[in-house]
Amino acid sequence: xxxxxxxxxxxxxxxxxxxxxxxxxxxxxxxxxxxxxxxxxxxxxxxxxxxxxxxxxxxxxxxxxxxxxxxxxxxxxxxxxxxxxxxxxxxxxxxxxxxxxxxxxxxxxxxxxxxxxxxxxxxxxxxxxxxxxxxxxxxxxxxxxxxxxxxxxxxxxxxxxxxxxxxxxxxxxxxxxxxxxxxxxxxxxxxxxxxxxxxxxxxxxxxxxxxxxxxxxxxxxxxxxxxxxxxxxxxxxxxxxxxxxxxxxxxxxxxxxxxxxxxxxxxxxxxxxxxxxxxxxxxxxxxxxxxxxxxxxxxxxxxxxxxxxxxxxxxxxxxxxxxxxxxxxxxxxxxxxxxxxxxxxxxxxxxxxxxxxxxxxxxxxxxxxxxxxxxxxxxxxxxxxxxxxxxxxxxxxxxxxxxxxxxxxxxxxxxxxxxxxxxxxxxxxxxxxxxxxxxxxxxxx
Amino acid sequence: xxxxxxxxxxxxxxxxxxxxxxxxxxxxxxxxxxxxxxxxxxxxxxxxxxxxxxxxxxxxxxxxxxxxxxxxxxxxxxxxxxxxxxxxxxxxxxxxxxxxxxxxxxxxxxxxxxxxxxxxxxxxxxxxxxxxxxxxxxxxxxxxxxxxxxxxxxxxxxxxxxxxxxxxxxxxxxxxxxxxxxxxxxxxxxxxxxxxxxxxxxxxxxxxxxxxxxxxxxxxxxxxxxxxxxxxxxxxxxxxxxxxxxxxxxxxxxxxxxxxxxxxxxxxxxxxxxxxxxxxxxxxxxxxxxxxxxxxxxxxxxxxxxxxxxxxxxxxxxxxxxxxxxxxxxxxxxxxxxxxxxxxxxxxxxxxxxxxxxxxxxxxxxxxxxxxxxxxxxxxxxxxxxxxxxxxxxxxxxxxxxxxxxxxxxxxxxxxxxxxxxxxxxxxxxxxxxxxxxxxxxxxx
Numbered sequence: 001x002x003x004x005x006x007x008x009x010x011x012x013x014x015x016x017x018x019x020x021x022x023x024x025x026x027x028x029x030x031x032x033x034x035x036x037x038x039x040x041x042x043x044x045x046x047x048x049x050x051x052x053x054x055x056x057x058x059x060x061x062x063x064x065x066x067x068x069x070x071x072x073x074x075x076x077x078x079x080x081x082x083x084x085x086x087x088x089x090x091x092x093x094x095x096x097x098x099x100x101x102x103x104x105x106x107x108x109x110x111x112x113x114x115x116x117x118x119x120x121x122x123x124x125x126x127x128x129x130x131x132x133x134x135x136x137x138x139x140x141x142x143x144x145x146x147x148x149x150x151x152x153x154x155x156x157x158x159x160x161x162x163x164x165x166x167x168x169x170x171x172x173x174x175x176x177x178x179x180x181x182x183x184x185x186x187x188x189x190x191x192x193x194x195x196x197x198x199x200x201x202x203x204x205x206x207x208x209x210x211x212x213x214x215x216x217x218x219x220x221x222x223x224x225x226x227x228x229x230x231x232x233x234x235x236x237x238x239x240x241x242x243x244x245x246x247x248x249x250x251x252x253x254x255x256x257x258x259x260x261x262x263x264x265x266x267x268x269x270x271x272x273x274x275x276x277x278x279x280x281x282x283x284x285x286x287x288x289x290x291x292x293x294x295x296x297x298x299x300x301x302x303x304x305x306x307x308x309x310x311x312x313x314x315x316x317x318x319x320x321x322x323x324x325x326x327x328x329x330x331x332x333x334x335x336x337x338x339x340x341x342x343x344x345x346x347x348x349x350x351x352x353x354x355x356x357x358x359x360x361x362x363x364x365x366x367x368x369x370x371x372x373x374x375x376x377x378x379x380x381x382x383x384x385x386x387x388x389x390x391x392x393x394x395x396x397x398x399x400x401x402x403x404x405x406x407x408x409x410x411x412x413x414x415x416x417x418x419x420x421x422x423x424x425x426x427x428x429x430x431x432x433x434x435x436x437x438x439x440x441x442x443x444x445x
Numbered sequence: 446x447x448x449x450x451x452x453x454x455x456x457x458x459x460x461x462x463x464x465x466x467x468x469x470x471x472x473x474x475x476x477x478x479x480x481x482x483x484x485x486x487x488x489x490x491x492x493x494x495x496x497x498x499x500x501x502x503x504x505x506x507x508x509x510x511x512x513x514x515x516x517x518x519x520x521x522x523x524x525x526x527x528x529x530x531x532x533x534x535x536x537x538x539x540x541x542x543x544x545x546x547x548x549x550x551x552x553x554x555x556x557x558x559x560x561x562x563x564x565x566x567x568x569x570x571x572x573x574x575x576x577x578x579x580x581x582x583x584x585x586x587x588x589x590x591x592x593x594x595x596x597x598x599x600x601x602x603x604x605x606x607x608x609x610x611x612x613x614x615x616x617x618x619x620x621x622x623x624x625x626x627x628x629x630x631x632x633x634x635x636x637x638x639x640x641x642x643x644x645x646x647x648x649x650x651x652x653x654x655x656x657x658x659x660x661x662x663x664x665x666x667x668x669x670x671x672x673x674x675x676x677x678x679x680x681x682x683x684x685x686x687x688x689x690x691x692x693x694x695x696x697x698x699x700x701x702x703x704x705x706x707x708x709x710x711x712x713x714x715x716x717x718x719x720x721x722x723x724x725x726x727x728x729x730x731x732x733x734x735x736x737x738x739x740x741x742x743x744x745x746x747x748x749x750x751x752x753x754x755x756x757x758x759x760x761x762x763x764x765x766x767x768x769x770x771x772x773x774x775x776x777x778x779x780x781x782x783x784x785x786x787x788x789x790x791x792x793x794x795x796x797x798x799x800x801x802x803x804x805x806x807x808x809x810x811x812x813x814x815x816x817x818x819x820x821x822x823x824x825x826x827x828x829x830x831x832x833x834x835x836x837x838x839x840x841x842x843x844x845x846x847x848x849x850x851x852x853x854x855x856x857x858x859x860x861x862x863x864x865x866x867x868x869x870x871x872x873x874x875x876x877x878x879x880x881x882x883x884x885x886x887x888x889x890x
Binding site: 018020021022023025027029030031035038039050051052055056057058059060061062063064066067084088089090092094096106107109111117118120121128130140148151153155156158162166271273321322353355364367368371374375381382383385386389399402403405 | 463465466467468469470473474480481484495496497498499500501502504505507508509511529531533534535537539541551552554555561563571573575584598600601603604607611713716717765766798800803809812813816817819820826827828830831833834843844847
């Protein structure tokens with residue numbers, strides 16, 4: 001074969017090459033069945049947040065990269081390696097938002113003079129991260145974000161945890177299905193001070209505690225030993241780390257009020273019916289910006305023992321934009337972990353997709369009259385489609401069932417002339433004959 | 446000043462430089478007031494599409510760039526210049542989706558063996574385009590996409606136009622507020638054949654007709670003259686272009702059935718109560734992929750005489766992915782033009798944000814008890830917040846009003862002891878005293 005022939009073959013192959021139907025790597029297509037689950041999750045999130053008086057907001061997926069780089073070179077590396085960041089043709093660095101908190105802090109700071117504080121705000125943004133694929137981790141996910149801005153009141157910390165708990169309960173979860181672990185950055189800072197740790201040691205120790213559950217006990221202790229100067233303080237630290245769930249922090253370990261404050265949060269939540277809260281000194285939360293109460297919710301099922309959501313108080317974040325700090329407390333929870341939780345505990349409703357009625361024209365000539373009938377049902381709030389195909393009635397019914405359609409109505413010459421119709425309920429075959437008005441009532445009952 | 450001092454000042458300035466609170470250029474922040482409008486639009490879109498039995502789907506914002514390049518080098522240029530396209534660290538070319546049709550065609554083709562056709566699908570994706578800012582054009586916008594896949598039936602073309610019209614009517618629009626202009630690619634192809642145009646001439650002419658409204662009459666005619674070989678065919682073309690709205694195409698101009706078919710679409714829509722449809726030979730729709738009926742809805746208000754939505758039949762698009770073609774008909778409509786239309790015709794409801802109740806603790810010590818009362822109201826479906834601040838009652842009420850709160854309830858020692866409460870309606874000051882149960886009924890009435 002001559003070279004030019006080869007090239008010609010290659011050209012031809014290239015031209016007739018079929019496009020792949022796969023989505024981009026690490027992201028998800030939502031076919032109607034999955035989208036119905038997604039919408040059920042989003043709707044339950046919205047409804048619960050709105051029952052607490054939270055108002056919805058949103059921002060663009062695209063943010064100036066500097067928004068994420070503001071906290072020094074360490075963050076700069078994070079932005080470059082773990083986010084989708086690119087330069088646009090106007091030579092601006094743009095990032096696909098990896099989290100919502102910087103965006104909402106930007107928005108709140110931007111209109112601080114016009115907004116009436118405290119604000120209760122929520123959002124359900126899609127977020128992007130560029131990382132290796134692993135179970136439950138995708139490159140694009142959705143996250144409920146709830147925040148209260150503009151108050152230092154402990155009542156806000158309590159309410160935000162109450163809201164997190166109420167959201168899981170709105171899906172039908174019981175207190176026994178999950179546990180709420182609380183800690184406090186102030187308490188942690190105070191403990192570190194009592195152990196005479198300097199800033200760099202504290203930072204290193206916080207990182208170690210954050211990874212505690214991923215390390216063997218021995219490895220964890222060896223690493224801790226390297227951070228502490230003296231045996232005595234190391235022992236104090238390790239005794240805090242070995243507290244059983246719900247066990248109180250010994251009074252000898254703290255001369256401060258931060259622990260008492262945290263216990264007040266716990267007891268007030270109990271008074272509000274949230275009985276699954278306990279102090280956990282290993283809760284650290286990755287982000288640097290937390291300043292007070294921090295918390296994390298975990299699934300109690302051994303099959304899905306994962307973190308469901310986390311959050312806390314961050315009173316300094318808006319300082320990046322100038323002006324006085326605006327105190328804030330909030331949390332975020334992802335769609336993937338939410339769905340895993342619902343599936344683990346069998347809390348997903350069976351019938352998320354439902355259509356009230358399929359009108360089946362006896363043949364295609366009746367399609368327009370069928371559509372007219374459909375409009376009458378729609379005007380009364382029913383969801384109705386006209387079954388369009390050349391198939392037999394049996395096939396129309398099979399298709400209706402696959403679409404979770406509750407009723408069918410066959411429309412032909414008889415129906416056209418008599419203006420009476422027969423509705424058939426697919427679940428049990430029950431038939432009802434009558435005028436359109438009567439059948440609307442039947443569908444709605 | 447010594448150089449080192451200068452450097453030190455610069456360093457310092459850099460460190461204390463405040464971050465901008467502006468969003469990325471050309472995109473929008475949605476503060477709660479705007480988000481409420483956005484949600485109202487999305488909810489009305491969803492509700493109407495679902496009343497027609499349409500099922501919601503979604504895909505990721507990120508798509509492989511090849512999805513948009515498939516139609517030759519011309520598209521390649523378009524992808525590179527008018528979209529956000531970048532190379533990821535795995536050396537894959539990624540594009541932020543500029544339209545939804547290629548994604549949905551990919552999804553439908555990918556599961557063609559499992560899906561029950563015909564499909565009625567809708568989605569409300571955010572789309573990105575990289576272009577200069579101009580009125581009504583933003584770099585990120587949202588778009589309702591509705592499509593029927595898997596049927597060549599004319600009834601599907603009719604239904605999709607009926608749905609488009611029903612959506613505008615669901616917002617309260619009347620037939621007189623907008624007009625539906627229809628055309629057909631088949632009819633256009635047939636006319637071009639009758640004028641003996643070859644493919645390249647037809648393409649050039651289609652592009653010219655698509656731009657007709659942006660050109661002066663003289664300029665349009667001069668450009669047309671260059672395309673046509675003979676005076677006679679040019680005159681025929683110009684007579685088609687000068688048809689008055691609703692005027693019939695003279696029988697002498699077409700020996701085919703395509704025009705008849707289009708008139709059937711129009712008359713069937715009229716039978717369904719859609720009276721504002723007319724044939725417009727200048728409707729071209731930019732995309733190459735349309736194959737049959739095409740349509741566009743225009744605002745009739747002189748202040749906002751713009752295209753509101755457009756769509757048509759595209760029967761070949763899934764061929765790119767291999768296998769037999771899957772016929773399709775659909776449309777897309779954007780959030781920006783939708784909002785402009787609603788504002789122009791004063792169709793936006795006044796009270797889109799609403800909270801049922803603000804509970805005002807007499808002082809912060811009553812906050813937790815107030816939250817407990819709030820939970821009771823929430824359990825009955827009310828939206829309630831506890832007013833958290835140290836301000837006077839008057840300020841709490843002002844804040845409640847600014848949040849569109851319907852009622853307030855002041856909670857203090859008296860309420861705590863007596864377990865009777867007083868609800869105040871802010872619109873008229875009406876007070877109702879009673880138990881929680883009685884007040885729930887009052888709020889819901």
